[in-house]
Each structure stands twice: as structure tokens, then as C-alpha cells.
Amino acid sequence: MKPTPQDILNLSLTLSHGRMNGTTELTCTLFNAKGTIETPETRLTKANIAREYKVDGRDLRTVDAVSEGIPHFVIRPSTIFISLFSLRLLVQSDRVLLIRCGSKDTEPHAFLEEIFVTDLQSKLCGNHRSGFPISLPYEIRVFEAALASVTAHLEAEHSLVRREIEHSLKDLQSEDIASTGPRTLLENGKKLVNIEQRARQMRTAVQELLSNDEDLAAMYLTDQQAGRPHAIEDHQEVEYLLEAYYKSHDAIVESAGALLSEVHRTQDAILSILDVRRNQIMVFEAQLEICMLGFAVSTFVAGLYGMNVVNYLEDSPYAFPSLVAGCVMGTLLLARFGMSRLQKFRRMQL
Template sequence: LEPNDLPISSFIDDTSYPSRVTKASNDLKLRCTEFDENGNVTLVNGEYKKTELIAKYSLLPRDLRKIDSSMLPHILIRPSAILLNLLHLRVLIKHNRVLIFDAYGSTDSYTQSVFMYDLEGKLRAASADAKQAGSLPYEFRALEAVLISVTGGLESEFEGVREPVVRVLRELEEDIDRDKLRYLLIYSKKLGTFEQRARLVRDALDELLDADDDLAAMYLTAKAQGELRNENDHTEVEMLLESYHKVTDEIVQAAENLVSNIRNTEEIVKAILDANRNSLMVLDIKFTICTLGIAAGTFVAALYGMNLTNFLEESVLGFGGVSVVCGLFTAFAVMWGLKVLRRVQRLRMSGSPGM
């Protein structure tokens, strides 16, 4: 072999290596849409490096990791920002800015677009009344818009899961079918997944409500104006969070009740199937008992059918007598077998059967 005859190693000239480097570099950027204090969109699908976001909004790398890659709901309170990762929304709220991290290309892109439209309308409508007494600060208006979108998404998703489950449960009350049981299994898995997601959202709100220091730190407008709030002075945001916590708790309770109904239906179906199986077994045992009785009667006839002299061949009453004896043996065997079967079928909480 000459040196030029050797094949080129694939690991030396790997065309996929630059693509991996490009993908790794793209992972260091986040696409987001920005709203200003008047509800106007100042940036659409803009790309920020993670280092820029960390430096601009005084964040930590683990904060962006929970927003970018974590699938669990999180509500993080930072000195100058509120980070939200709830279902289809990943939002960063400042005292005068809202950043919505894009979910383009995923199944949540439509719901996120609807949320952006609603958020823009609410922020614009509320900016005109911002100077009135009793109006919510900018960060609380954005937070309420996020919670409305999340609870609305949970309610619509629950309605989409609840209707087919209720329909299948109603049909199973009339007739137990294999296809209906298969559909019930599929819907129960979907309902279990939804229940877990709703419970995680409720737990995130519950955890935030238990932290007084985080609730007081959510007043970003007052903090930007230099106003210091007491740690226990958070009635406004606490009432806001409690109202939506109750909504999510109601959704979780309704999902748990529906899951309980599915389990009860499954137990009833199993009991009915066991009862039918027992009935078939009893019927089989009865046929076996009847066969045993007939075999007991024909045993005598088989003995007399042998080519042996038994002194009854020439008797006038021989045939009738032997037939009566065979019938008595058959009846006795059948009655005895049915009596034993009835004694075994008696179920008692204590003691042996039939004692």
C-alpha cells in the first residue's frame, strides 16, 4: 500500500463539528420580546446573550437556567426583577419593563402570542390610570396578566380533558367494552399529567405566599423610588396571589375528584369482571358434577354389559332394576356434588366454609 491509498479518517475531516460549535454558541443566546412602561413593544424576537441579561438585570446564571431549560414552574424574586416560569410563559418583570422569552416553534407559541396581545392591551389601558389612587404598580399588573393567562390555560386544558373522561365513564355504566376501557386508560394518563402540572403551579404560588420577605421584595416600583417597605407590609400582592392560588387549587381539586372517579370505576369494573368470571367457573363446575353423576350411573351399566354370567340375563325385572340403580347412583352423585358446591360458595368473614 502507498500512503495515498489510505482512506481519509472521518474524525479528521468531520463536517458536523462546526455545526456543533454553532449550536453550542446559539445556546448562549435567548430570544425575547420587550414591553416598555406604556405597554408598547420596543423589541420583537430580539436576541440577548445570557451574559448581557445577567449583567443588565442583576441576575445569576442559575436564574436563567431555571427560565431557559427547567420544565418545572418557578417564581423567583430578585432584588430588581421577578422571574416567572409557569407552563407556557417565561417572563422577566421589572418596575418598568417586561421581557417575554419566546417559545417560537413549540406548541405554546400560539398561547404565548395571545398572552402578548392581552398584556399589551392591559398595560396600555392601565398606563393612563397609573397616577390614580389605588391603582396597581406596573409589576403587579404584569404579574396579574401572567396569572390570568396561566389559570385560563389550565381551565381550558382541564375542560378538554374532563369532557371525554366523563363521557367514557357514563358509557361504562351502561356497557363494559374493551375499547372503552382502552380509551379510559389513555384519558387517565392525560389527566394524571395535567393534575401534576396544575399541582406544581399551585405549589409554586403556595411557596411564594409562605415567604414574607419575597412578598415584600416584589414591590419593585417602590424600591426603585427609594421607598423601604416593612417585611410584613405586603397585603396588596398577597391578596393578588391568594385569589389565583384559590383558582389553581379549585382546578387541582376538580382534577383529583375526576381521578378518584376513574379509580372507583376501574375497581367496580374489576369487581364485575371477577363476578362474571366466578359465574363461568361455577357453571363449569356444575357441568363437571353432572358429568360425574352420569359416569357413576354408567359405571354399573358398564359392569353388566360385560360378557359374564350374572344370573340376570333371563330375569324379567333385571333391566328395570339395573336402570333404577344406575339412576339412583347418578342422582346421588349430582346432589352430593351440588351440596358441596353450595357449601363452598358460602363466604364468611370468619371460620371455615360450611362450619
């Protein structure tokens, strides 16, 4: 049923009474200094979050965005805002607020929050597997847990898609090119492009933070609140941490880029083979049409002599074999002429 102007008006009036973006409540989970959940689910507005965590409203501009957005970090005197796709955190020296985005299972980062929670509790309980000292401040360990979650998710996606692509490339060498292999390769290629793009965005975000010494030094919130602010050049631990994850994302970008190049070369080869086969089919169709033209001419001549009119050949003993031989010769000559012209067209060059 086509909507009427009155339907549009009524729906517009209903939607206009909805809440504005600034007063939209966000579902959040609060973790304490031990990594346990202090408040499983609380609803806060952006204004309440900005006031409680002492950040500017513009810092939370993308906190409730529907899209994943571009990864970025915002460093403030008492808070670190982390936005990594669907993982959005407000980190302080003794607590972290996880803003739930409600990602669907079909989205690329649907399980990112779950990975972060598991990794956060593991790191805060002392099971630190990255090689960095457990004596790092709380906010740095939370920051590392966020980076580790995104990196692990990207590496897992890249590993699985790479396995599927390599399997598709292997199948294309042994199967008919007209099978489902090219379509599967195209779908996996699109997934790989998405992974490469997200890894590149993460690498850029980490690189921008590495190039800002003031933000690196300001990330030590615990020492700053204890009256021991770090000098601008005093940020070696955070710098080493970021460099490690920068290299991890750079490796994903390079590996995905190399695999994409191979996929593109394979797709180009498939297109070339399909073009050749299409041309072969067109030539075969032209040959059939030429032969059918010869048969049609012969049939036309035979039809003329088959009419119930006097043609003075009925009494000749050589009429039938002569007519058959003439039709066959005419068909062969016409087919030969058509084939020669077709061959000439095939040899034409620009």
C-alpha cells in the first residue's frame, strides 16, 4: 500500500516527540579497580557522563554513533576516552565505564565487548600474557586490554579469511572455473578488504598517539592524581606498549595487502579466461549460423523443385542426383566462404 501524505504527516509528528540526541540514555557497565563488575547495567545520558567523568561534550560526540566510526583516543587530565569501533570506554585511575553499543551478531565487531571483558579481568587478576610488567598502572592495563581485544579480533578474522581464500585459490586450480569458486573468492576478498581497512585505521590511530608526547605522558592518571605527573619525555612503558600493537596491526595490513594482490591477480586471470571462453562460444555460434545458412539455401532450392509445377525435369534420370549434388556443393561453398570471412575478422587487429 502506497503511503499517503497524511500517513507521512502522522508519523513525522510522532517521531518529533522523541528524545533529542543529547538526552538519549546509553546502557553502560561499570568495572572497579579489580576488574569485577560493580554496576552491571546503568543508563546514563551523554551530559551525565561528561559531568561525572570530567570530559568535554565534544569528546563524546561519537560515543552513541550507530556506525563503528574511526578509532581514536582522547586523553584528558583524569579520563581516557577509547573509541575502537564498537568498543567505547571511559577509563579513570580506579574504574572503567563500558558503553554498550548493542552490536548485532552479524557485525564485524559483534563480540568485541565480550573479548575485552574477558581480557580485562585476566590482566587485572595478574595473568598478564603480553610480556609487560604487572606493576603498570590500572589505566594502562585497561588501555592494553582494549588494544589487545581489537588486535586479537582482527588477527582471528584475518587468519580465518586467509584460510578460506587459500582454500579457494587451491580449488580454482583443480576445479572448473565455472564452479562456485570465483564467487566464494569474491566474497572472501570483500571480507579481506574490510579487515585490511580496519587494521589500517587502527595503525593510524596508534601512530597518531605515538607522535604526541604530551598525550603519552598524560596517560599516567594514577601518578598524576598522586601528585607525581610525568614529564613530557617520561612515557617509555606506554610507548613500548603502543609500538608493539602498531607492529601487530602493520603486520595485518601488509599480510592482507599481499593476499589481496594475489586475489586480484587471480580474479584478473579468471576474467581473461572467461573472456576467451566467451569469444570461443561466439565463434562457435557464428560457425553454426553459417552452416545453417548453407542448409537453408539448399533447402530453399530443393523446395523450389518440390513444388507441384511443371519444370521439365521429372523425366530426366539425372535430375535428382544433379540437384542433390548441386545443393551439397552450394552448401559447402557457402559455408567455406562464410568460414573464411569469419577467420578474416578474427585476425583483424586494431
